Amino acid sequence: AQTVTQSQPEMSVQEAETVTLSCTYDTSESNYYLFWYKQPPSRQMILVIRQEAYKQQNATENRFSVNFQKAAKSFSLKISDSQLGDTAMYFCASGGSQGNLIFGKGTKLSVKP
Amino acid sequence: DTGVSQDPRHKITKRGQNVTFRCDPISEHNRLYWYRQTLGQGPEFLTYFQNEAQLEKSRLLSDRFSAERPKGSFSTLEIQRTEQGDSAMYLCASSSQQWDFTEAFFGQGTRLTVV
Numbered sequence: 392a393q394t395v396t397q398s399q400p401e402m403s404v405q406e407a408e409t410v411t412l413s414c415t416y417d418t419s420e421s422n423y424y425l426f427w428y429k430q431p432p433s434r435q436m437i438l439v440i441r442q443e444a445y446k447q448q449n450a451t452e453n454r455f456s457v458n459f460q461k462a463a464k465s466f467s468l469k470i471s472d473s474q475l476g477d478t479a480m481y482f483c484a485s486g487g488s489q490g491n492l493i494f495g496k497g498t499k500l501s502v503k504p
Numbered sequence: 505d506t507g508v509s510q511d512p513r514h515k516i517t518k519r520g521q522n523v524t525f526r527c528d529p530i531s532e533h534n535r536l537y538w539y540r541q542t543l544g545q546g547p548e549f550l551t552y553f554q555n556e557a558q559l560e561k562s563r564l565l566s567d568r569f570s571a572e573r574p575k576g577s578f579s580t581l582e583i584q585r586t587e588q589g590d591s592a593m594y595l596c597a598s599s600s601q602q603w604d605f606t607e608a609f610f611g612q613g614t615r616l617t618v619v
């Protein structure tokens with residue numbers, strides 16, 4: 392069975408600083424993908440960044456980057472230059488070829504002015 | 505196209521009643537997913553369709569739950585004889601499956617409260 396674990400229920404960061412959210416996973420699939428989704432309060436979930444497991448290079452999307460450690464089954468998200476609009480729940484998820492996602496319990500991130 | 509649309513946004517029902525939710529995916533997407541999210545938890549996979557075929561169902565999807573996608577476009581999720589434990593946010597997502605995994609786009613969800 393696939394599992395995704397986020398060990399930080401809540402985190403806070405000052406505006407313009409950097410924060411790292413942790414995620415570990417376990418999967419029996421040989422070809423899989425990892426994702427970070429953002430869910431602002433009362434708003435829909437949107438994709439922040441994704442990583443194909445067969446790629447060694449860490450994915451980067453503007454201020455968001457990941458540290459993918461395949462052997463350790465670790466997939467952390469780094470947010471640089473944090474902005475007030477980054478305040479949200481962040482979910483780590485894994486997915487296989489079928490497309491259905493397994494989510495962690497989420498980390499509530501608060502960006503303080 | 506404005507994205508994945510779900511209706512209604514909120515539903516309050518009495519225990520024992522039946523409810524039905526609708527999801528309209530992004531028009532060119534052939535895959536459609538249903539998830540359930542309870543307070544303080546991440547979304548849990550319920551079922552998914554490729555076109556009109558329901559390809560996988562989670563064991564979370566009890567006999568009281570049924571999902572359809574009759575013409576491969578919109579989908580409905582029906583819960584019969586609702587229980588208080590069914591109270592949750594029901595999320596729909598869609599994606600375009602080609603040769604590689606692609607992004608799943610989520611709707612805003614239907615929040616169900618069973619009283």
